[in-house]
Amino acid sequence: MSVELVLHYLVSPSFFRGAGMTLLLTVTSLFFGVVIGLALALIQESRTRAGQIVTLAYLWLFRGTPVLFQVIFIYNVLPSFGIKLSAFVCAVLALSLNEGAYMAEILRSGLQAVKKGQRTAGLALGMTGGQMMRHVVIPQAARIVLPPIGNQMIGMLKLSALVSVIAVEELLLVANQTASADFRYFEALTAAGIYYLAMTTAFMGVQVLIETVFDPKKRQRMRRMTLTERMLGTSQSFAVR
Amino acid sequence: MEHLLEIVGINKSFGAAQVLKTCSMSVAAKETVVIIGPSGSGKSTLLRSINLLEPVDSGDIFFEGANITRERKRAHLLRQQIGMVFQNFELFSHLSAAENVMLAPVKILGMSRADAHDIAVKLLRKVQIPEKADAFPDELSGGQQQRVAIARALAMRPKLMLYDEPTSALDPEMIREVLDVMAELSAEGMTSVVVTHEMGFARRAADRIVFMEAGEIIESAASDQFFAGTVNERSRRFLDQILH
Numbered sequence: 289m290s291v292e293l294v295l296h297y298l299v300s301p302s303f304f305r306g307a308g309m310t311l312l313l314t315v316t317s318l319f320f321g322v323v324i325g326l327a328l329a330l331i332q333e334s335r336t337r338a339g340q341i342v343t344l345a346y347l348w349l350f351r352g353t354p355v356l357f358q359v360i361f362i363y364n365v366l367p368s369f370g371i372k373l374s375a376f377v378c379a380v381l382a383l384s385l386n387e388g389a390y391m392a393e394i395l396r397s398g399l400q401a402v403k404k405g406q407r408t409a410g411l412a413l414g415m416t417g418g419q420m421m422r423h424v425v426i427p428q429a430a431r432i433v434l435p436p437i438g439n440q441m442i443g444m445l446k447l448s449a450l451v452s453v454i455a456v457e458e459l460l461l462v463a464n465q466t467a468s469a470d471f472r473y474f475e476a477l478t479a480a481g482i483y484y485l486a487m488t489t490a491f492m493g494v495q496v497l498i499e500t501v502f503d504p505k506k507r508q509r510m511r512r513m514t515l516t517e518r519m520l521g522t523s524q525s526f527a528v529r
Numbered sequence: 530m531e532h533l534l535e536i537v538g539i540n541k542s543f544g545a546a547q548v549l550k551t552c553s554m555s556v557a558a559k560e561t562v563v564i565i566g567p568s569g570s571g572k573s574t575l576l577r578s579i580n581l582l583e584p585v586d587s588g589d590i591f592f593e594g595a596n597i598t599r600e601r602k603r604a605h606l607l608r609q610q611i612g613m614v615f616q617n618f619e620l621f622s623h624l625s626a627a628e629n630v631m632l633a634p635v636k637i638l639g640m641s642r643a644d645a646h647d648i649a650v651k652l653l654r655k656v657q658i659p660e661k662a663d664a665f666p667d668e669l670s671g672g673q674q675q676r677v678a679i680a681r682a683l684a685m686r687p688k689l690m691l692y693d694e695p696t697s698a699l700d701p702e703m704i705r706e707v708l709d710v711m712a713e714l715s716a717e718g719m720t721s722v723v724v725t726h727e728m729g730f731a732r733r734a735a736d737r738i739v740f741m742e743a744g745e746i747i748e749s750a751a752s753d754q755f756f757a758g759t760v761n762e763r764s765r766r767f768l769d770q771i772l773h
Contacts, residue, residue: 409619412580413633414609414685423636427623504623505665 289474297466297479306462307483313379313448313458318441320384325391332396343392350389356450358382363454379451383444390440398433399425431502438495442488459483532591533558533689533720534579539588539598541574548574549585550744556689556722561715563731563752564724566741567767572724575741576691579722580604580611593688609637612682616694618674620666626653626677627662630684637685645684652680656710672703676710683714690714692723708734728772732756740764 297303328346331339350358359382366373373381402425410420452461463480467473534556541549548571556562564572577583579590581597581604590598597607620629630649634640640648653659656676658669666674675695682690692711696704708727712734715721725731731738731752738755740748740763748761755764 405615405617405619406621408582409613409615409621411605412582412608412611412613412615413681414605414607414637415633416605419605419636423632424621428621431623502623504625 289478290472293472293475294478294482297463297476298482302462302466303459303479303483306457306459306480307487309457310445310448310459310483311487313376313383313451313456314441314445316380317383317387317448318444320380321387321391321440321444322395322437324384324388325393325395328388328392329395329399332392333399347389347392350386355382355386355447356453358386359451359454375451375454375456378454379448379456383447383451387440387444391437394433394436394440395429398429401432402428427502431499434495434499434502438491438499441491441495445484445487445491531558531594532556533560533593534722535591536575536579537589537591539575539578539585539590541571541578541583541585548744549578551588552741552744552746553588554739554746554749556720558688558720559718560736561719561721561723561734562737562739563735564722564739564741565726565728565731565767566747570741571744572741573693576693576722576724579689579691580608580613582613609633609685610688612685612687612690614675614678614682614690614692614695616697618666618671618678618698620669620674620678620681622666625663625665626658626669626680629666629677630681633681634684648684649680652683653677655683656680657706670703671699672706675699675703675707679707679710679714688720690719690721692721692725694724694726696725696727726771728768740767742767 328343332343359379362382363375363378366378406424406428407420410424411417415423448458449460452458452464455461459480463476467476470476532555536552536554538551538553539549540547540551550571552571552575554562564575566572574583578585581590581601584601585598588598589596592607592610600607620626621632624632627646627649630652631642631645634645634648635642650659650662653662656679658673658676661669661673661677666677669677679695695711696707699707704727708730711721711723712730715734723730723735735752738748738750738752739746740755740761742763748755748764750760758765
């Protein structure tokens with residue numbers, strides 16, 4: 289293996305752009321995934337019959353088929369209905385729709401974890417329903433959902449590699465193309481792996497930071513802990529995929 | 530006499546079970562009324578109907594002379610004037626003791642954090658735990674949590690306080706500290722309606738006792754009269770039971 293070549297790939301514009309595309313895909317899809325998930329969770333909370341059916345059908349559809357299938361389906365089938373979207377938009381659409389299904393479950397469990405008595409206490413103080421959600425329920429639910437959402441962030445980063453099949457120029461596709469052009473698979477894939485690890489590490493750091501903001505007690509103790517301890521301290525989250 | 534609160538013939542059913550049967554009672558300003566009765570007699574439902582947490586099926590509720598029974602849309606404005614304390618404290622777990630007290634004045638009344646903090650410090654001193662201002666609920670004992678909950682309700686300067694079995698979830702040695710705070714507030718003239726099984730508190734702080742059974746108000750009598758030997762057969766039987 290040539291270390292120099294790995295370094296060369298790492299600083300090359302094509303790898304850098306690939307990593308940028310991966311990051312962009314991840315962040316946009318996560319954003320829309322959270323929006324869709326929140327909408328679904330609130331519809332489910334409202335407990336109307338039609339709402340239950342809609343969310344159940346959504347979850348059934350998007351959790352029940354492979355993401356890769358959804359990506360290929362959206363990219364290849366929508367045009368036959370006259371809907372022409374760029375590969376990037378198709379990728380974000382597929383990843384967000386899929387992510388929304390998982391986010392809905394995470395957000396719903398967070399909202400439900402805040403007991404009814406807490407809501408009653410907020411109302412009894414004279415809050416409107418909206419104030420109660422904002423000042424009582426959501427701050428407490430946020431602390432519960434942050435670890436699994438952190439998991440989803442990292443999961444999404446890796447999932448974004450799938451959209452290489454519809455020729456979105458993201459990190460893995462760039463690495464693979466470079467490798468087959470130069471016949472240097474080891475070096476090209478090592479460079480891509482380093483980029484992935486760097487990004488997931490950064491995500492873990494962001495997760496710790498956000499969790500600290502939402503946990504006043506953790507904020508107090510923060511000063512005494514090293515970064516590694518803080519990162520290890522978040523391992524109570526569970527894998528979804 | 531002008532009543533602060535007046536309940537006239539309210540009915541309430543949960544499905545087939547009628548939990549309130551034509552209940553009527555009134556509370557004068559500065560009065561402390563203790564509601565007693567067996568479990569499941571509708572005491573808590575009666576209390577929760579006062580601040581519209583539980584909508585009634587029929588009957589009327591008057592607060593300061595105004596009929597509030599069907600004010601569902603403006604219920605939050607009414608509740609700002611009525612403090613409530615729960616069996617399970619229900620402190621907001623993401624906030625410190627002081628922040629629990631400050632939340633409603635800051636977010637509902639738009640008070641500055643500095644002013645609200647002053648009020649919180651004052652109220653926590655009043656309920657005897659100024660040193661716990663920065664502690665979080667899970668770092669406090671049950672008795673301490675309940676006293677913070679009382680301070681939180683007082684921060685809105687309520688005209689009426691409702692206590693829903695405030696000591697039922699407490700260990701015996703912590704009951705006293707909560708009851709002392711409540712008795713002191715009553716003595717200062719805070720109008721209060723208290724659902725409790727603590728007869729000692731009823732004797733000490735109540736002006737009037739309301740006895741409920743199976744959704745009905747059986748008796749409403751001045752406290753000394755009630756304990757001196759009640760006229761009603763059913764309330765006497767209940768008293769015998771809980772006083773052994």
